[in-house]
Amino acid sequence: MDLQQRITAFARLGEYLRGFDKNKKFSVTNITSPAFQNLKNEVDSARLRNSWFVQENVENMLFSLGKSLELSKLEQWTSKYDLDKYDKHHVKTIAVIMAGNVPAVGFHDFLSVLISGNGILAKLSSDDDKLIPAIADLLLEIEAGFKGFIKFEKQKITGFDAVIATGSGNTARYFDYYFGKYPNIIRRNRNGIAVLNTTETKNDFEKLANDVFMYFGLGCRNVSKLFVPEGYDFTPMLDVFSKRIEIKNHSKYFNNYEYNKAIYLVNSRPHLDAGNLLLVEDESYASPVSVLYYEHYNDIMQLNKKILLDSQSIQCIVSNDKGVKSSFDFGQSQEPELWDYADGVDTLGFLLGID
Structure with missing residues (x-):
């Protein structure tokens, strides 16, 4: 797949996710999609697996992700990088260790790895091990070219070129110890x-x-x-x-x-x-x-x-104080754009810089 195919696929995924708008329930055009129905079922049952994942919050997260996946935003985000040139390089396998504190919190890393043309080897949190796979299935239904680029690992992760890991201060020390020899982004509590x-x-x-x-x-x-x-x-x-x-x-x-x-x-x-x-x-x-x-x-x-x-x-x-540097408006903390990177670390730039 070339970059434009990947962008188009994620833009289509965004159309589905925007269907979780609480004011326009499931307004996407093809709601008969088996993968979308499976995602909807996972949303409906999320609270049974994790009592913090109430349906309103899960739907809010997916809708927010959908808004960030508008075609114009994807193109604006990726235009800052030489991704077309990167397509000619050897595909890397990126291990992504995801947190589970809020629904689908690892999605941006999932997106960044795949939009860069690399493969993802994801280790999911037991607190949130259904939503990202369901989203991945929907993405594969949209664009089969991602097959072979997405893998979920329940056991020990091996065979990767770089690591993105998110956890607490304690787990970050563990990540530093085990993954310090690899190119990495290790995130701590903020x-x-x-x-x-x-x-x-x-x-x-x-x-x-x-x-x-x-x-x-x-x-x-x-x-x-x-x-x-x-x-x-x-x-x-x-x-x-x-x-x-x-x-x-x-x-x-x-x-x-x-x-x-x-x-x-x-x-x-x-x-x-x-x-x-x-x-x-x-x-x-x-x-x-x-x-x-x-x-x-x-x-x-x-x-x-x-x-x-x-x-x-x-x-x-x-x-709302213009004297406060790098601030968002009230109500926008949970609505980051694609270029609002966690911890201020340019994830896509990191991925493109891996030798």
Whole structure:
């Protein structure tokens, strides 16, 4: 396959995935596709295998992926690289070790490997071992030329040329030890942050709530910490957040909320309570499920310096303050473009640079 065939296939896949729009359920033209029906079945049953994967969240993720796979975006993304020249090189096998914290979180690596003309050897998380294979089956139905380029391995992975591995800080040390001799991208824990400045509107807080609550806060792009000016009034924000009452119906999330609340009460630790989320002052970036950390700042320039120094802990930033560098608008933390690489590492550039 040449580059244009690969782009066309993923653009077609995007049409299917955009069918998971909650406002236009399954609007793709060929819903009789067996592979698409299988993907739909996996979406419907995802919560039975992983209770964090509620149907609304899985569908939201697939729809978001579908939006990123528009033909114009795929062409814009790949145009920055000399992929046509790379097609003449020997195909590499790329081992991709995927996380399972949010649905189909390894898709961008899956896409990057295949769009570059390489083959993927994927090791799936036991927390999410059905969605990516179902997406792969749909891609193969769209373009049979990918056959032989996609393999899933349940046992020890062998016979690869490079590695992309995503995990926690602990697993990253394991990855460093075992895969350090190969060309690699090894990702560790990161979190999203929000910078507030008192000009936020109710609509801003509604969008920020998506950044905080989507996927129960388990994603590396979820906002887990706020930076706020001294004396910031949290009341308007918490009023908006408290209306997300449906999240309290999820037993695991609400158990975390009640547990953390009890700990803070027993330890007399100051906190604010939205009824579904706890707001706690803390210098850390990674907050527990159902907890949102905050820290005060006095000067936006000094905050930018701090963010730069702490960049290894930060995945993305949301803010309406134009003085905050490299930030997304509120509500956009879970809507990255194809060129918004995890950890700021150019995955496609890495793949094209493997000797």
